[in-house]
Amino acid sequence: MRVVIAEDDALLREGLVMLLTSEGITVEAAVDNAGDLLEAIGGSAPDAVVVDVRLPPDFRDEGLKAAVEARRRRPGLPVLVLSSYVEDSTAAELLHDGVGGVGYLLKQRVGKVGEFIDALRRVADGGTVIDPEVIAQLLVRRRSSDPLHNLTPREREVLGLMAEGHANAGIAQRLVLSDGAVNKHIRNIFDKLGLPPSENGHRRVLAVLAYLKA
């Protein structure tokens, strides 16, 4: 897999390069600003881009804007956005174009190497990855009358993992359940929430997130 990194903190950038390289991923370019990032993807499209939300010169959301712009130039370009903190409004911005291959994670998730690489591969494959903390924020802000309260704790876990972008297999692995059990839970969830059953993948994430944000 060929990846382009955009991160202004030198320590972090070098660390990411080392981490990815040690997992057999080629880092085509490691840049420290938005302009260089857009240039780097201008040539041959990488398999994925890892970019920090805050980049010079203003350190507000240059990275985010560059990610959105990059996907405008190359629709479907897999982009994994890293941030010091997460807000669901930013997630919404990234998911806005409805095309898969988007990830939004807290920077500290890179510490769990296995999960980070997994997330990167999922994004590169066109999947969706949303940081659990974003989902937690969405799950917390519910009305007292929300049907979400009718879900069992296990079902809430499955719902959360679906919203984070995990496929059924991934959910089964994390919760140590059989695939059949996972499927059953998902069917129950969609029933209780009154959602039409959705196939795997990006569309399902969008449907669940749309429900949670409504």
Place this chain on the structure above:
Amino acid sequence: MCDVQLRPRLVATSGAVRHLVVGLGLGLLALFTFAAVIIVAALTPFGVGLPAIPPLTVWARTLTSWQRRRVATRLGVPLPTRHRPLDGPLTRQVRSALSDPATYRDIAWLGVYGVIGTAGGYVAVALPLFAVNAFTVPLWWWAVPEPSLLGYPIDSWPAAFSGIAVGLGYTLLAVVLLDPLAAATARLSHVLLRPPKRVRLAAVSAARAAALEAHERELKRIERDLHDETQNRLVAVLMNLGMLERSLAEAPEPARRLAARAHDAASDALTHLRQVVRTIHPPVLTERGLDGAIAALAAGSPVPCTLTVEPFPRLPAAVETAAYFAVAEALTNLAKHSGATRAQVRLRAEADLLVAEVEDDGYGGARARPGGGLAGVDRRVAAFSGRTLLISPPGGPTVLRVELPCGL
């Protein structure tokens, strides 16, 4: 014990005596200058006094600036002054002197202090002298033709020694009276010579604005340094620990467990850091400004929420934080307890206040619990001299209104 209280009082009294005695000299000068001012003022209609006005004004300014320095030292409060410069031809100088409000403050002081300063100085000189006189009666009464003290004749030794008691009385009077007297004359001068209220308030406002701006820079610096940089450092630690864990995949269990524990500890530290920074100054406020941050809150509200924003002036960062948390708390409570189907958030400026209102169509009857979230909001808002109002009749609608001064 009596000694401990006495010494500082004696020191204070001697300081007061010095102040008042100098004040005596200054008071006499002021009195004469005041007289001169009257004379010049009387002669001016006849055109004679004009050339005297500039030098007299300069002399008055000299006197008052001496007094300002003395008062500033005594009271520990600076007493700034601004006088119009006198330059150019005579007519321009006269015009400057007469149009300067400071000139009239100086004249008022001359008149008042001419009397008060002189009188106070007299008391400060007289009391010690009387005391010495009374104490030493035994030493000289026999040598003086008609010795008397306080109007009573001294005709015997016992009477003479009673002078000591009288002396003590004078001393006591001095110790009790002189320090407050000096403070009072200083304060009187302070009131007469200080710049008018408008100027003082402007200075206070400017100082406060500067303080708030400095606070805002600090908050942003904390957010940048603490949040971003420190977080990046910790993330680097996490990355290394993560890679260590991977390389220990074949290693014995204890080593793996230790690496995992180190990883969890660092991860917890990072999460905690993020939460702490959020309560100081939510990063979303820096990234999107107050209206953007509140828009994010409204968009994220489980109860459908409309947001109306009217232009408001730029606010200090800490005030923005208070407004943000107020709306966040209101929306959270609304979602949990109100049973509302719709909510409105309104953000606007009213006179010099920033007003944030959160209204819902729920069943009302909301109350702020002590120690609850709304109480916390109220504390933040009150710290900026703002107000929180909760209007929630049973049956609704409920409105939470937060007012924060945006003027300084």
